[in-house]
Amino acid sequence: MRWQTMMILPRPNCQIASRPNCFSLHNQLVAVDADSFSMAVIKAFSDRHGLQIEKSAADQAKLILRRADSYQPEEYDLDVTSDGIIIQAAGEAGIIWALASLTQIMDEQGVIACCHLHDQPRYAHRGLSLDCARHFFPVQTIKDIIGQMSLVKMNRLHWHLTDDQGWRIESKRFPKLHGQHGTEYYKQTEIAEIVAFAQARGIEIIPEIEMPGHITALLAAYPEYSCSGQAVELGQRGGIYPVILCAGREKTYELIETLLDEICPLFPAKFFHIGGDEAPKREWQACPVCQQKIRDEGLKNEVGLQGYFSNRVIDLLARRGKKTICWNDSLEAVNLTRQTLAQFWSVQYTDSLEKFIGQNGQFIYSDMFAFYLDYPHSMTSLRRLYQSDLSIADIDYAEHPALLGIEACVWSERLSTRQQLEEKLFPRIYAAAEKMWSRQLDYDDFTGRLRSFLKRYHPASISCVPEDRWNPQGEDRRHETLAFMAAMNEGLTPEVRAEIAEYFVPNEQFSRKFATSFFDPEDRAFLQH
Template sequence: MTMKNVFRTCLLMAAAGLWSCSGAHHADAPKGKVSIIPMPASVSEKADSFLLDKQTIIVAANATDKKTAELFNSWLKELTGYELAIKEQGDKNAIILHSGGDSTNGEGYTLNVDNHGITINGNGSSGTFYGVQTLIQLLPVQKATAMYVPGVNITDAPRFPYRGLHLDVGRHFFSVEFIKKYIDLLAMHKMNTFHWHLTEDQGWRIEIKKYPRLQEIASKRKETMAGRYADNKYDGKPYGGYYTQEQVKDVVKYATERFVTIIPEIEMPGHSLAALTAYPNLGCTGGPYAVGTRWGVYDDVYCAGNDSVYTFLQDVLDEVMELFPSKYIHIGGDESPKVRWQKCPKCQARMKQEGLKDEHALQSYFIQRMEKYLNSKGRQIIGWDEILEGGLAPNATVMSWRGIEGGIAAAKQKHGVIMTPGDYCYFDHYQSRGTNEPLAIGGYLPVSNVYAYEPVPAELSKDEAKYIKGAQANVWTEYINNTDYLEYMVYPRACALAEVLWSPKEKRNYDDFVERLKWHVKRLDLKKVNYAKHVFEVTGKVVDNRKGGVEVVLDSKLDGGKIFFTTDSTAPTPQATPYTQPLQITKTGTIRAQVFLNGKPFGNEYDQHFLFHKGLAKKVTLTTAPDKSHNPGGTFALVNGIEGIASYNDNQWYGYKGTDMEAIVELDSIQDIHLVGMNTINAKGDWIYPPKQIVFSVSDDGKSYKEVYKQTSFPQNGINKVRGKLENVRGRFVKMNVQNYGKIPAGAEGAGNGAWLFADEFIIE
């Protein structure tokens, strides 16, 4: 009997309860379930399986497949302590890799596992690579000298050709070693594009030999913002870093072996302050300039009327193209203020010379001129959706970040589109409403929202939808200054987006994804990824109980976890009240809840204070709709008893950009009203301004209103709590009119834009 058969007999006897043996394990995903992320297009499980041991070989006939085999071995060695022999021929006890020549869908593959062996047929070499990534996910995560691979037939191919993850290294710099890990994780999840954001106002991060001052000056800043933007504090510590061209070549080679294309981004015409500091003649004023130390948008940009700018950028791009073989070069194009151009004689002369009607057209001229140059070198451009303004460059691909509108407009013009809207794809947003979350830029994007994203807008026809090439997540690093925090922000949200972009739309199911994620995070543990655990910790959903009140539904996806809660503000313990049914809000107070596993707390605690008042869960009419980027959905959040927090990451605030707000609450009957109130935010550094005034009015019939309280001053930074005490007031309908500040004044951050107005919790007592 061969050693392999001894192992097989041993395990069969163990399954029958007749024998105990160690050293070989079944793939220990949930029983009867193959646990793969992203979910393949088609999976058929079999009763048999293949025993992988030291005698197993890998058959790979060409050099590319051999490299893929080596990458498989590097994972296997972590589990078994050994690598498999790689041979060009063989069909027994073998993992056979074969790559076809399908250039139209080279990323597709089939994978077959039975008791004779494992065969992966890739449509192309990338398909074989992705088949191996799937095979890795069929292996156990516990170390063993041999292991069973479950029998399957898998036929798989991606839904979208572009599946990307971005990283901003301009605000904060990350080592080559970490960039390689970032690429490893990308490839592990079958993503194929790394968007490397290399230049910013706060730092230039790539060596350009023709312009050494970019390394010497533009790569360094004297200090960095500390804390929230609105705090306007700095750490006083010099900061810098850049990648040498040799390092870039090494990273590109590393990515290529993992079938990841790196798209470099060289920002223009805005986000260019670091470059202007090194070469001040490229700006409209001539400087002096200083590399940015604060976050946000700077007015100084490349001078569009100066031919030296185009020469400089062409020279830079020549060196960039030598390093990056990608079809696309990203040229930015976002957040480029026009104030310098409006006053610059050279820019105005350029507009007159070219017959351009305004500065938006001048930006289009700038982008199209650079596009023509890149096209002449056989490359194409990608730009943020601002490149639509003033006329889109002929062959440009648009990256739609300010919502989906830019992507819709570009697709209708028959341009390629990569969707990356902030509401679903900005991984610098908060992913939990917990009060102990590390500082982030704002917004709220949990894993469930990422998973719910549909990249193809419903507004597009079937033909127009073909121009949606895929999507990517963006990771901007204003507040992300170390690798642990970066991994925490990206994973497992990147797992969710990977499935959105790879798996068939009709197969996606969030609850099933979470079940698979429970196993998948053990693979992230093996890769030493500091992923966030919010998916499994206790959550609280606040809902209208349809009986005139509010209730809290607690939940946890943690297997074996038990939830305990308190209502007296004390910390929950396993000795507290066990959760068995929704909790009704009947008085002002705090609910705290925690999930425990084996008696120990897991993840963040749920901690929510509630205000009990007459308006709780009552009918609300919003006569002016909030901006969709700051809309909790419906009107319930305005009267759910929860006051939004200062970091506005809790999905409670109603945001209005440049417009007023009007809301009406209808009580059950005409009754005494002793107080009206609401909360608003003053955070001018984030473009959030207090209102000009707030007026409350009361009516018996909802038609004729009488003003009962007015406030025009909101001096406190952060949250301003508006509370109007009333005497001898009765009514059934209470109206709140909130007047937006209007345009942000000159000299302030965001000058000329409409100010944001934030409002929450319409209080009636």
């Protein structure tokens, strides 16, 4: 028996025992003993390879699935002999990940070298946040991304479905939400189709309904749920918009409860994201109803009112069997329940996150300086993403028990086509997937496996940045970075510009991280001119 590292991405957290001989799945009807597993767990694998699958008794089966109750939820054991394949796992996810590994050790004729590996992920949460609110992307695009995520063992798609620019979920209770000005949206039947497609590939879909801010799309349809009740227009660009939900009126919570009754059944995942970031408080300051709510509830200020608002929504979700996720801005409210899961994106709010962690809170790592994939490769190169640490305020949280996992994010303010989206995602999402799964990280080894993966498993129909653009250098890097930053402000109205300037005043830590993350020392003299 020989030990070797095969060309698997992400890198397994084990050595692979290689044996003589091989087994072939080429052009044959594959008899499967699925034990107590649903045959649906092998659907993605059989579809990928064009295999016909039939149930069989163990003595006739060539692919045997066995339930191993002592394993961790995503742990698996894969054993390939000349007689067939045996996979052991505690649940469906482990089977799916074993089959993803099996795909990558098969040659183009379906021949598999006899081997054994036993693997499990480093982190439980391995996600991608996909913004389909600022710009809409068709069902097939979402499916294609899910297919590639599954192949590299990512397990969560955080689907950003509402924002200032659009409400992308069909609502039968509030039809004006998705019916504004001919905006595109996902029918509930299409959502069910995507959820089922993802589930068969080991991926949970976590919906995000932004509140109380980033809510212009709702208020454009139903302005009576803001403090003023005045009409607003759908946002046309990114940014921070001043009008948010009124947290003082009970009818706001009645609206949210009705929406959750409609949306929660569409998404069987245990998590539900409510945003909570970038919620300006000027309207609450001027709203007599909100001010009365602050007094009635004994709150300190408008930040405390957001904590109260979030707690009400978190309770509504808990009663529907959901655990809430919110962006780490929300933790600025000291009265926010510790029962939520925080998603770290900005060092602007590290003090409140550190307090949250100290109170046994759990979080997901999505640092904008490392894992925001809408930034160009000049700002977040393949190498830089792969080699980034998981630190917050100079503390490395890679092995901290509070860290549930990592999530890369792609925001679509400046991405309007499928090609633009895919070129931002690929191949960087493969580097993120390896950071999420693998304990041993080596960039040169990764890029060797990545080249092989791209040739065999990245479809030609999905755009991918070529290797000469993975890590821009020199003037090319500087030019692309500055062009992107200039474009961030293009088309913003004076009102939105003013709101951003007033709401977001970067602290010293944010400013330092911004300068050191996106610019090299030689850029400083250039920038001063």
